[in-house]
Amino acid sequence: MMDDFYGMFSYPFDREKALANIKGFIQDQSLGRLWLLKQDDQLAGYAAMPFRFSFGYGGKDALLDEFYLKEEFRNKGLGEQYLKLIIEEAEKFDLSGMHLEVEKKNFIARDLYVKYGFEKSDLDWYHKEFKK
Secondary structure, eight states: OOHHHHTTTOOOHHHHHHHHHHHHHHHHGGGGGEEEETTEEEEEEEEEEEEEEEEETTTEEEEEEEEEOOOSSSSHHHHHHHHHHHHHHHTHHHHHEEEEOOOOTTTHHHHHHHHHHHHOSSSSOOOOOOOO
């Protein structure tokens, strides 16, 4: 399923690396949470929320790093339902807030996030990859 999510946006995907990351992430709950999203006993999607620490945002916060629904589960209100549940779960961890990133062209997701109180930041995020 993760490969489908990455494929939507033509992101590179390394299955072995992803599986190793998932295994390490779920074994150490101090890193955050990973949810499998189900609808009528079917796997509908997943969400990953790693924890972070930010001086600027007041301490421990989270990043809704990945939030994916399979195509057949989209446009049925499930994204909103799951986002509400994710926010409710996040509030249990005494976080200062939650961040997320969204593709500029994903207007449906952007509108949903704004509806639930997310605000567009004036900051631009940059990324540097380290070789292991």
